[in-house]
Amino acid sequence: MTHFFAALGRPVWDALIFMGSVAIFFCQGVQQTVASSRIVQRTLRQIHVIGSQSLFLIVLISLFCGMVLGLQGYYTLIKFGSVGFLGSVVSLSLIRELGPVLTAIMLTGRAGSSMTAEIGVMRISDQIDALDVMDINSVSYLVSPRLVASVISFPLLTAVFDVVGIVGGYLTGVALLDMNQGAYFYRISSSVTMTDVGCGFLKAVVFGLLVTTVCCHQGYFADKRRDSVGPEAVGNATTSAVVIACVLILAADYVLTSLFL
Amino acid sequence: MTTSWDIQIKNLKAGYGDHVVLEDVTGLLPAGAVSVILGGSGCGKSTLLRQIIGLSTPMAGELIVGGQDITRLKAREYRRLRRNMGVLFQDGALLGALTLAQNVVLPLSEHLSLSRQELRNEALRVLRMVGLEEFADYYPNELSGGMRKRAGLARAIVAEPKILLCDEPTSGLDPITAARMDELLLAMNRHFPDMTIVVVSHDLASLWTIADQVLVIREGRSVFCGTPNALKESTDPYLVQFLNRSAESASDEAEAGHAAMDPAVRARVDAWLAS
Ligand SMILES: Nc1ncnc2c1ncn2[C@@H]1O[C@H](COP(=O)(O)OP(=O)(O)OP(=O)(O)O)[C@@H](O)[C@H]1O
Ligand SMILES: [Mg+2]
Numbered sequence: 001m002t003h004f005f006a007a008l009g010r011p012v013w014d015a016l017i018f019m020g021s022v023a024i025f026f027c028q029g030v031q032q033t034v035a036s037s038r039i040v041q042r043t044l045r046q047i048h049v050i051g052s053q054s055l056f057l058i059v060l061i062s063l064f065c066g067m068v069l070g071l072q073g074y075y076t077l078i079k080f081g082s083v084g085f086l087g088s089v090v091s092l093s094l095i096r097e098l099g100p101v102l103t104a105i106m107l108t109g110r111a112g113s114s115m116t117a118e119i120g121v122m123r124i125s126d127q128i129d130a131l132d133v134m135d136i137n138s139v140s141y142l143v144s145p146r147l148v149a150s151v152i153s154f155p156l157l158t159a160v161f162d163v164v165g166i167v168g169g170y171l172t173g174v175a176l177l178d179m180n181q182g183a184y185f186y187r188i189s190s191s192v193t194m195t196d197v198g199c200g201f202l203k204a205v206v207f208g209l210l211v212t213t214v215c216c217h218q219g220y221f222a223d224k225r226r227d228s229v230g231p232e233a234v235g236n237a238t239t240s241a242v243v244i245a246c247v248l249i250l251a252a253d254y255v256l257t258s259l260f261l
Numbered sequence: 262m263t264t265s266w267d268i269q270i271k272n273l274k275a276g277y278g279d280h281v282v283l284e285d286v287t288g289l290l291p292a293g294a295v296s297v298i299l300g301g302s303g304c305g306k307s308t309l310l311r312q313i314i315g316l317s318t319p320m321a322g323e324l325i326v327g328g329q330d331i332t333r334l335k336a337r338e339y340r341r342l343r344r345n346m347g348v349l350f351q352d353g354a355l356l357g358a359l360t361l362a363q364n365v366v367l368p369l370s371e372h373l374s375l376s377r378q379e380l381r382n383e384a385l386r387v388l389r390m391v392g393l394e395e396f397a398d399y400y401p402n403e404l405s406g407g408m409r410k411r412a413g414l415a416r417a418i419v420a421e422p423k424i425l426l427c428d429e430p431t432s433g434l435d436p437i438t439a440a441r442m443d444e445l446l447l448a449m450n451r452h453f454p455d456m457t458i459v460v461v462s463h464d465l466a467s468l469w470t471i472a473d474q475v476l477v478i479r480e481g482r483s484v485f486c487g488t489p490n491a492l493k494e495s496t497d498p499y500l501v502q503f504l505n506r507s508a509e510s511a512s513d514e515a516e517a518g519h520a521a522m523d524p525a526v527r528a529r530v531d532a533w534l535a536s
Contacts (some may be wrong), residue, residue, distance in 0.1 A: 038371070118358075122356070122357070125354060125357075126350045126352070127356050127357070129311075129350070129354065130350055130354035130355075130356075134367060134368045134371065135340055135343060135345060135371075135372070136367065172301050204447075
């Protein structure tokens with residue numbers, strides 16, 4: 001019986017420690033954002049890495065996503081004779097859910113994994129120690145700019161995702177399947193409220209902070225891993241960063257959605 | 262304020278997690294002198310350095326730097342103290358995302374607001390000292406290991422620290438460049454008579470050239486601390502063997518180290534080579 005509780009206790013305890021460590025790390029990152037004087041320049045560089053370098057990927061994914069939504073929506077709605085609502089279906093599902101969630105997941109793979117790998121390599125090759133010795137706060141040098149950059153980039157890319165997705169739905173619904181163009185856009189403007197848009201952006205900001213915190217944290221503590229050392233630890237850190245971030249995105253999505261509805 | 266930048270180590274015990282690497286190290290690395298920490302590979306020299314620069318905290322003992330026991334300092338106070346240190350890490354630890362010129366002036370560019378031109382001049386000045394002037398715009402990964410090490414030394418001395426700590430500055434360098442590194446350290450010592458220079462090394466040639474003080478570590482314990490002359494006169498068998506790298510014991514070890522390959526494996530290797 002005690003074995004059972006011991007076996008149960010260990011992972012729970014580890015999980016609590018992990019969450020605490022991530023939370024402290026996040027607070028340090030935020031604190032250094034305010035304290036650091038050179039944040040702007042570094043943030044601009046990170047916006048380039050997280051934001052503009054991911055733009056093409058987001059456009060591509062969202063276009064196909066919108067087109068599939070248009071197709072599926074069309075053939076489902078036509079059964080009920082309400083094809084006119086296609087605009088509502090496409091825009092609401094994109095703006096409320098798919099836009100923020102898929103953008104965050106794509107950015108986890110595209111930008112988050114490289115954050116973990118880069119910071120992890122810096123950790124195992126003593127570069128972070130060197131920063132500390134030079135009295136350069138490593139969190140403010142590495143983490144804060146990425147946090148700020150993601151707070152800016154995630155919502156903007158989500159907006160791009162939404163718009164391009166709606167265009168994708170238009171392409172299948174109107175251009176391909178001959179639906180009425182006016183009806184498509186009228187349904188969008190009549191069904192989407194400002195609250196929907198606001199919630200979508202709020203989600204994007206939360207996901208951005210989650211992804212960046214988890215990915216930087218995994219890289220920063222790559223040398224503290226128990227399962228591996230050296231380059232392998234960086235690899236494992238990257239894998240777990242992506243997995244943890246994706247799970248957290250969907251869990252946070254559920255929580256946020258249930259709060260707003 | 263006149264602080265003496267001696268480093269005094271008293272019964273230091275340190276390691277990683279539960280794994281004790283340094284059992285009991287005692288010694289004095291005086292200011293204004295070049296001290297060499299000597300010891301076999303894996304005996305914990307880099308670990309001792311990590312304690313001095315505060316990257317990990319000792320398990321027991323005292324470590325007095327600049328008149329203060331750093332094991333008792335608060336993190337903030339220690340960071341202030343550490344501004345006076347320049348550190349060369351064993352493999353350079355240059356930031357991969359920055360060019361050499363940006364790397365070597367990092368301690369200045371981060372803490373002071375200097376103009377681009379001033380930073381560039383400082384960068385070229387220290388890179389010239391280590392003979393890397395023409396590589397200023399290269400990235401660390403475009404250089405050889407020895408060049409990265411020299412660039413690391415350039416970064417360590419750019420702010421003219423009170424304490425200069427170098428982890429194996431000459432290993433992996435050819436004899437001429439190594440001699441040049443030694444000269445550079447001696448020149449630093451002449452220019453800044455108060456600077457505490459600590460060099461981790463197992464390069465005996467450079468030991469006799471640069472050392473004013475030697476600390477020998479063996480299996481986690483300090484076995485000798487004193488001047489090179491005293492070291493030469495020491496009769497401790499380990500020290501004698503270490504210093505003479507005595508021919509007979511070396512060949513003994515070579516004999517002991519060689520073990521014949523399993524004939525079955527040997528046959529397969531031959532078959533593979535022939536195929
Ligand atoms: N991060 C670490 N975690 C656990 N043990 C470590 C770690 N780094 C080093 N060690 C152990 O500490 C011991 C001393 O290592 P250290 O790097 O201090 O040796 P060294 O004297 O600098 O050797 P070298 O001359 O080869 O650089 C080694 O036995 C090594 O296994
Ligand atoms: Mg070492």
